[in-house]
Amino acid sequence: MRSGRFLVCIPNGLILAFFFTFMLYGALCSFYERIESLSKRLDMTDQLIRMYRETPKGKLGMIVRLTKGEIRPGYEGFELGVAEKLVVKAIYMVTMIPVSRIEEERIRTGDIGKTAESLIAGKKQTTLFHEPLTVDRVFSNLERIASSEGRSSQDLKLKLIADLLHDADPFEAKFITRTVCQKMRIGIADMTQIDAMAYIHTQEIGELYHDLGKYSILKDFQGLKDHLVGPLNELYDSLSSSEDRGIDREAARDIRDRIKKVKRSVQLNRERIVRAYNIHPDLGHIADLLSNAGIDGLEKIKVTPGIPLRAMLGERLPSISGIIEKMGGRTALEFKYDGLRVQAHIIPQGQRRVKLFSRQLEDITNQFPDVLEYLENGFRGSDCILEGECVPVDMNTGEMLPFQVVSQRRGRKYELDAKMEEIPVRLVLFDCLYLDGVDLTNRPYPERRKMITCAIPGLQEEAYPVKGLSLSEMKIVDDPDVGEEFFLRALGDGCEGVMAKSIDQNSKYQAGSRGWLWIKYKKDYQTEMTDTLDLVVVGAYHGTGRRGGTYGALLMAAYDRTENMYRTVCKLGSGFNDTDLGELPGKLVDLRTGGGPHKTVDTKMKADLYFSPFIVLEVRGAEITFSPTHTCALGVIRKDAGLALRFPRFTGRYREDKAPEQATSVDEIVSMYRQQVKTIE
Numbered sequence: 001m002r003s004g005r006f007l008v009c010i011p012n013g014l015i016l017a018f019f020f021t022f023m024l025y026g027a028l029c030s031f032y033e034r035i036e037s038l039s040k041r042l043d044m045t046d047q048l049i050r051m052y053r054e055t056p057k058g059k060l061g062m063i064v065r066l067t068k069g070e071i072r073p074g075y076e077g078f079e080l081g082v083a084e085k086l087v088v089k090a091i092y093m094v095t096m097i098p099v100s101r102i103e104e105e106r107i108r109t110g111d112i113g114k115t116a117e118s119l120i121a122g123k124k125q126t127t128l129f130h131e132p133l134t135v136d137r138v139f140s141n142l143e144r145i146a147s148s149e150g151r152s153s154q155d156l157k158l159k160l161i162a163d164l165l166h167d168a169d170p171f172e173a174k175f176i177t178r179t180v181c182q183k184m185r186i187g188i189a190d191m192t193q194i195d196a197m198a199y200i201h202t203q204e205i206g207e208l209y210h211d212l213g214k215y216s217i218l219k220d221f222q223g224l225k226d227h228l229v230g231p232l233n234e235l236y237d238s239l240s241s242s243e244d245r246g247i248d249r250e251a252a253r254d255i256r257d258r259i260k261k262v263k264r265s266v267q268l269n270r271e272r273i274v275r276a277y278n279i280h281p282d283l284g285h286i287a288d289l290l291s292n293a294g295i296d297g298l299e300k301i302k303v304t305p306g307i308p309l310r311a312m313l314g315e316r317l318p319s320i321s322g323i324i325e326k327m328g329g330r331t332a333l334e335f336k337y338d339g340l341r342v343q344a345h346i347i348p349q350g351q352r353r354v355k356l357f358s359r360q361l362e363d364i365t366n367q368f369p370d371v372l373e374y375l376e377n378g379f380r381g382s383d384c385i386l387e388g389e390c391v392p393v394d395m396n397t398g399e400m401l402p403f404q405v406v407s408q409r410r411g412r413k414y415e416l417d418a419k420m421e422e423i424p425v426r427l428v429l430f431d432c433l434y435l436d437g438v439d440l441t442n443r444p445y446p447e448r449r450k451m452i453t454c455a456i457p458g459l460q461e462e463a464y465p466v467k468g469l470s471l472s473e474m475k476i477v478d479d480p481d482v483g484e485e486f487f488l489r490a491l492g493d494g495c496e497g498v499m500a501k502s503i504d505q506n507s508k509y510q511a512g513s514r515g516w517l518w519i520k521y522k523k524d525y526q527t528e529m530t531d532t533l534d535l536v537v538v539g540a541y542h543g544t545g546r547r548g549g550t551y552g553a554l555l556m557a558a559y560d561r562t563e564n565m566y567r568t569v570c571k572l573g574s575g576f577n578d579t580d581l582g583e584l585p586g587k588l589v590d591l592r593t594g595g596g597p598h599k600t601v602d603t604k605m606k607a608d609l610y611f612s613p614f615i616v617l618e619v620r621g622a623e624i625t626f627s628p629t630h631t632c633a634l635g636v637i638r639k640d641a642g643l644a645l646r647f648p649r650f651t652g653r654y655r656e657d658k659a660p661e662q663a664t665s666v667d668e669i670v671s672m673y674r675q676q677v678k679t680i681e
Contacts, residue, residue: 110594539607
């Protein structure tokens with residue numbers, strides 16, 4: 001009998017101890033099954049805490065990466081890169097079920113994992129011997145899949161996937177196939193994993209559990225010894241009626257105060273982990289570091305050339321005067337270029353000298369050899385991290401072109417030389433985060449900007465960057481009229497608008513954060529609505545008439561960072577050209593849920609099809625208004641009403657540079673609504 005099935009009568013604790021001693025993959029999948037069935041983030045966090053606490057030291061990083069659906073951090077460019085059609089072939093090799101039937105099941109479920117689970121569960125022939133799958137074996141096969149290259153790589157990948165599926169139970173097959181296709185679908189965001197780590201490494205929870213041993217109430221909250229979130233919250237709530245719990249009122253008040261302090265400690269630990277993650281975005285590495293050295297081990301994480309930082313982001317305000325006031329009466333205005341944000345890492349000789357990373361921390365080095373040459377020729381120093389905007393330029397006039405043009409260079413492996421000539425780019429630099437062994441992220445913005453010219457001597461501000469590298473246009477202003485004039489000049493030079501930056505002593509670089517040290521002001525702000533929105537596709541409606549055979553409209557959502565949920569904000573049907581309409585079904589087919597909304601999507605609206613949140617579109621609208629049918633900010637401003645985008649229109653821009661978690665947030669939409677010239681009350 002297969003391991004993982006004959007132990008069902010053994011108490012849960014012993015099962016987990018047995019499973020994780022031998023690191024059986026089925027144990028991990030059992031946790032995934034439970035997490036997938038949950039909808040509340042706190043419940044998911046508790047399952048993660050249980051899973052992590054049962055994982056031996058040295059293995060936690062591996063478990064964290066598998067839970068993210070990856071084997072190496074994204075910035076290393078070590079992707080599995082397996083298409084679902086290859087997985088279909090692997091399922092055929094294991095089950096001998098005709099490929100046509102497997103494809104039918106895949107289309108029906110909309111989930112390659114569920115397809116593998118159902119077909120392997122129902123296969124007619126079972127091999128007499130199965131070798132139990134361990135986490136190490138699964139991880140090793142996945143590493144080999146990701147590293148395989150060359151003419152025979154597809155055959156090797158097929159063999160490695162089939163090898164795992166041959167020995168997999170149906171529910172193990174579900175998560176193996178989802179992992180190789182990088183579509184885990186269990187709803188775990190990075191911040192949920194960080195929350196779990198913060199609770200595990202808050203020593204005060206264990207101390208609280210020990211000190212409460214004298215109270216009989218503790219028998220109902222045994223989960224405290226495992227540092228679970230739910231029992232801690234439930235204990236706090238239960239003490240409001242202390243007489244029913246056999247605890248006098250004063251003791252109950254003291255315990256509640258103690259729990260508040262514990263939660264503050266959890267929050268401080270969470271902030272420390274987030275800071276570490278923002279400058280070293282590899283949760284597997286952070287998990288191993290915490291496991292071996294505790295929370296203080298995070299001090300070992302430093303800004304390092306070759307490891308990208310998560311990008312600092314800006315808030316929005318609808319006027320230059322409001323921005324200057326918010327900045328304390330004086331601010332630096334920079335041109336906001338309509339290009340591809342790039343973080344350039346110049347590494348000491350002996351390794352690859354220059355690496356380029358996108359806003360999503362994707363390694364795009366090989367896509368911009370011209371930019372590498374610019375940096376190699378211009379840089380003077382040992383090592384450096386610079387930030388800038390990669391801007392496409394008209395080869396005849398030197399004028400800047402729209403973002404959509406530079407996006408044609410993204411992901412290209414062939415005919416790159418021809419595209420370099422057709423679409424030349426220039427790197428406009430606006431920040432220096434590290435130089436010659438010194439971390440500059442805690443230095444004020446004016447000092448960091450000055451260090452750009454130390455790294456690349458002779459760099460000049462140019463409205464039209466006709467050289468390979470230039471410095472962003474910047475002006476320090478304290479007069480709204482002067483600021484408005486600078487803004488109009490930015491628009492005239494082909495920019496989106498301006499970015500205001502604080503110039504006081506606290507104007508450090510806040511990696512991975514959105515705050516008021518940077519404030520965006522774009523040309524869209526001159527209309528009733530204060531900005532374009534980057535929204536996530538979560539559903540679709542079948543088209544009719546001219547749009548028959550494609551989609552008539554898409555259901556779009558904003559991201560709720562607090563709850564890791566996507567809340568609907570509009571139905572989008574305008575702005576699509578014939579090419580867009582023809583391509584949409586193909587772009588979305590592999591994201592279909594095969595049933596109702598994805599577990600992280602909150603919607604009152606019924607769509608014909610639902611998708612896993614992944615694709616981000618830029619959308620413009622007339623204004624933000626109240627809606628009884630959309631769930632964005634439901635009940636936040638008006639009871640029983642959410643916020644919706646009125647007259648939404650697709651701008652034509654797919655935000656491939658943004659992950660769904662980087663889409664416009666619910667909080668941002670609430671802020672934008674309150675900034676509108678006319679507010680509906």
